[in-house]
Amino acid sequence: MPLYIALTYTTEVDWTRPEYAEGLREYTAFEQAHAAVLRGGHALYPTATATTLRVPGGGGGDPIVSDGPYAETKEALTGYYLMECADLDEALAVAAEIPAVRYGTIEVRPVHPSLDT
Numbered sequence: 001m002p003l004y005i006a007l008t009y010t011t012e013v014d015w016t017r018p019e020y021a022e023g024l025r026e027y028t029a030f031e032q033a034h035a036a037v038l039r040g041g042h043a044l045y046p047t048a049t050a051t052t053l054r055v056p057g058g059g060g061g062d063p064i065v066s067d068g069p070y071a072e073t074k075e076a077l078t079g080y081y082l083m084e085c086a087d088l089d090e091a092l093a094v095a096a097e098i099p100a101v102r103y104g105t106i107e108v109r110p111v112h113p114s115l116d117t
């Protein structure tokens with residue numbers, strides 16, 4: 001079956017804070033309900049911990065490394081789920097149940113199969 005990635009874009013929060021305990025329970029319930037198709041997923045550290053890498057000149061130049069995310073936006077890439085689903089319709093149905101959809105955006109993309117398989 002094809003793989004799809006569901007990228008969550010939300011306002012960043014510190015999931016270790018007590019006021020987010022209920023939110024964590026919602027994600028746990030989602031993960032348990034869809035364990036049959038989930039192949040991985042994690043919350044990401046805040047964008048302040050990101051490092052951006054670029055190689056100008058079509059890859060022929062020296063790498064440029066900078067701290068932080070590429071762009072400042074209200075919503076940031078905050079997590080992902082890797083899903084093995086029969087088709088895009090099933091992937092979208094599962095993604096529609098990710099708790100972040102209520103207060104953020106979920107981007108679903110097919111994962112390109114490995115070139116060596």
